[in-house]
Amino acid sequence: MKRGLSVTDPPDLPFRPLVVIELAKDVKAETRDWLVKKIVDKKKDGGCQLLIKSFIISEEEEETIFLVGASPKRLLLGAESLGLVKECEDGYMRPFIYNNRREYTHFIEGDEDFLTMAECQCIIKQDLDNLRARDEKSVPGYPHSKLYPGKSIFRRLQTSGLVIQVFPLHDKEDLKRLTHRWYRQIRVAFQPIDQIRRYFGDTIGLYFGFLEYFTLALIPMALLGVPYYFFAWEDYDKYVVFATLNLVWSTVILEIWKRYCSSMTYRWGTLIMKKEFEEPRPGFHGVLGINPVTGREEPTYSSLRRTLRIYLVSVPFVCGCLYLSIYVMKIYFDLETMALDYDREQQSTFSSLLLYVPSIIYAIVIEIMNRIYKYAAEILTSWENHRLESSYQNHLVLKVLVFNIVNCFSSLFYIAFVMCDLKLLRQSLATLLITSQILNQFVESLLPYWMQKRSNRKIKSKVKTLKLDTEFALLEQIHLEKHMDAYPGTFDDYLELFLLFGYVSLFSCVYPLAAVFAVLNNLTELYSDALKMCRVFKRPFSAPAAGIGVWMLAFETMGIIAVITNCTLLGMSPQVNAMFPDSKMDLILTVAAIEEVFLSFLERQPKEQCLQHSRQNKFPTQL
Incomplete structure (x- = not known):
């Protein structure tokens, strides 16, 4: 039994696991390395500029799981590209702009609560879906899995069966608070x-x-x-x-x-x-x-x-x-x-x-x-x-x-x-x-x-x-x-x-x-x-x-x-x-x-x- 843990980002960056990527069994190492590089590379180099940890569990099954997160700045920039609308201090709703972030209600520099966890996961999902092929003609290690310039890499990996599933993680503490208000107590009241x-x-x-x-x-x-x-x-x-x-x-x-x-x-x-x-x-x-x-x-x-x-x-x-x-x-x-x-x-x-x-x-x-x-x-x-x-x-x-x-x-x-x-x-x-x-x-x-x-x-x-x-x-x-x-x-x-x-x-x-x-x-x-x-x-x-x-x-x-x-x-x-x-x-x-x-x-x-x-x-x- 073996477990590998690798962090592809500098250790001083905060890492909050938001999204899980499960690869198929026996995916080739060059494919895993290429995908990790694509996820962590900067935007100008065709990557997502996200944070990632990888787990390899069980030598027999070669089960690989990636945990994906993002820095606070990266999430705010993603909120702007996604077009999320937030309330401004004057009470009106406007699309979020990173350079004007201090004009929005409840925004505090470095505070992770400005964006909900669901919004953060949606931003990461958009970044993964928008990961585009450039000069690659096929997925490394799998020449039959063709890639087309400008098309989504993750969609191709999913249709080829190399990526089994991509799903957002639960926040156990938030979920516990939500379930307590939602259905754990029977009361005559509106839903939250x-x-x-x-x-x-x-x-x-x-x-x-x-x-x-x-x-x-x-x-x-x-x-x-x-x-x-x-x-x-x-x-x-x-x-x-x-x-x-x-x-x-x-x-x-x-x-x-x-x-x-x-x-x-x-x-x-x-x-x-x-x-x-x-x-x-x-x-x-x-x-x-x-x-x-x-x-x-x-x-x-x-x-x-x-x-x-x-x-x-x-x-x-x-x-x-x-x-x-x-x-x-x-x-x-x-x-x-x-x-x-x-x-x-x-x-x-x-x-x-x-x-x-x-x-x-x-x-x-x-x-x-x-x-x-x-x-x-x-x-x-x-x-x-x-x-x-x-x-x-x-x-x-x-x-x-x-x-x-x-x-x-x-x-x-x-x-x-x-x-x-x-x-x-x-x-x-x-x-x-x-x-x-x-x-x-x-x-x-x-x-x-x-x-x-x-x-x-x-x-x-x-x-x-x-x-x-x-x-x-x-x-x-x-x-x-x-x-x-x-x-x-x-x-x-x-x-x-x-x-x-x-x-x-x-x-x-x-x-x-x-x-x-x-x-x-x-x-x-x-x-x-x-x-x-x-x-x-x-x-x-x-x-x-x-x-x-x-x-x-x-x-x-x-x-x-x-x-x-x-x-x-x-x-x-x-x-x-x-x-x-x-x-x-x-x-x-x-x-x-x-x-x-x-x-x-x-x-x-x-x-x-x-x-x-x-x-x-x-x-x-x-x-």
């Missing part, structure tokens, strides 16, 4: 959103901010839904008041969130932050050509070929999956009919309970189909070979949302507007909502936490057998974190909230307890997601964000569907029909007018108005 954002970054902070806001927005509907549900249990047609409330609620909460989000991101400095030039995805491939914008030689891929893949393969695949979803829905209705016939014949307690079995089976099948489809959609979207990550995410979200809307809501629409069976609609909605919540909590929270606990015990016992005297705590931490699964992102979390918003806004007028179950789900989600972030997954790199991205458009689209659905339900209700006994055309025109009024409120608020509103409020930065 600013502290979450400082530790995990803007994207994660925005997700938990939206989760908290959505939960609070559901509470009025839940409080109104309980008495409405019990007082109108058998009167399925008396849903006019609650449908009207749904119309107002689903319209207003999205507009309030836009203002709240713009105020929050302005205070964080990301609303006015300039977008960074987007690099090609690591998985992007193509033939060698000339980029018409930069004039550099790099892999290119025909947009026509990508379009043909989308329309000749992806679109038929999605349509086929939608047909399968509708076919499964038909089987569900056949089972429902069989259960109803059996209950009419038997009229027993068992037959009454049997009425819920088709809905439960259908809910489980829906969850299984959603997960299988998402996996297939990811493979298909990767095969389309999108150059940018944003384009990849947009196509993936579109595929998944179309399928989930049809798979989760088509049966409810059919029951409501074709069968016109409000009793069955209430039963189906309740079963789908409760079953999906139970399955999601188990699959997304309990199962990963249990598996990670088992893995941690094995890793700790393995590390203790190494019998290393120095830096044992850091080594144990690195071993634990590098074996954790990578954080999968907020995609599934937003998708779950999107489906909950759909269940509540579309048909909760016939099942008012939908908002109650949504609140309960979100409360458990707050704690389970916090636990996953802190204990189950690797710490993700911070990413600047000015909003929830394409998901805002998805929620607005669902809001439009909710307005149309509730207006249609209003037009179908006996109470509203009784108001227009002589002319059905007047009824249709009145409902259409109401629909247009509410849809006009769902127009997207211009960013300039949000920015102006945020500046007028001038929220101070919370530390």
Whole structure:
């Protein structure tokens, strides 16, 4: 057993490990030396000018780990190049400029707290990603791993399998303080959103901010839904008041969130932050050509070929999956009919309970189909070979949302507007909502936490057998974190909230307890997601964000569907029909007018108005 420790920077420079780089087993020594030189070389020589320590653990496995840090000055210069926005002493938010650093609030020369650890790790990640090839034609020691002038070295090392993973380290003390405020104590209070954002970054902070806001927005509907549900249990047609409330609620909460989000991101400095030039995805491939914008030689891929893949393969695949979803829905209705016939014949307690079995089976099948489809959609979207990550995410979200809307809501629409069976609609909605919540909590929270606990015990016992005297705590931490699964992102979390918003806004007028179950789900989600972030997954790199991205458009689209659905339900209700006994055309025109009024409120608020509103409020930065 051997361990090597090398420090490539002068010993007088402070070293704070921020990022871990794990190389593949048996990587050649000349490759390691070349990579270290690239990381520590000065900017003018084509390097990153960072600090680095290397560990070689286990002679048999030749496992190499690099710890990367940076000097305080280097991090401040990186903050300027990244375009981070900070609060100035006059109270306004401005991009950070190193030469004007003393004009910024809370800046103290030599103080490491001016930049959060998440921002420091983001700066290092940007420097590593921007490490460009110059005269090298290939990775030293691996002639088959070609390098192209001006292209990212680290992306090539990752696609070649020479770099296994790059991830940011946790700060154990900060994490301990955060977990104590966040989920270790059960209390009726808001989440520490600013502290979450400082530790995990803007994207994660925005997700938990939206989760908290959505939960609070559901509470009025839940409080109104309980008495409405019990007082109108058998009167399925008396849903006019609650449908009207749904119309107002689903319209207003999205507009309030836009203002709240713009105020929050302005205070964080990301609303006015300039977008960074987007690099090609690591998985992007193509033939060698000339980029018409930069004039550099790099892999290119025909947009026509990508379009043909989308329309000749992806679109038929999605349509086929939608047909399968509708076919499964038909089987569900056949089972429902069989259960109803059996209950009419038997009229027993068992037959009454049997009425819920088709809905439960259908809910489980829906969850299984959603997960299988998402996996297939990811493979298909990767095969389309999108150059940018944003384009990849947009196509993936579109595929998944179309399928989930049809798979989760088509049966409810059919029951409501074709069968016109409000009793069955209430039963189906309740079963789908409760079953999906139970399955999601188990699959997304309990199962990963249990598996990670088992893995941690094995890793700790393995590390203790190494019998290393120095830096044992850091080594144990690195071993634990590098074996954790990578954080999968907020995609599934937003998708779950999107489906909950759909269940509540579309048909909760016939099942008012939908908002109650949504609140309960979100409360458990707050704690389970916090636990996953802190204990189950690797710490993700911070990413600047000015909003929830394409998901805002998805929620607005669902809001439009909710307005149309509730207006249609209003037009179908006996109470509203009784108001227009002589002319059905007047009824249709009145409902259409109401629909247009509410849809006009769902127009997207211009960013300039949000920015102006945020500046007028001038929220101070919370530390």
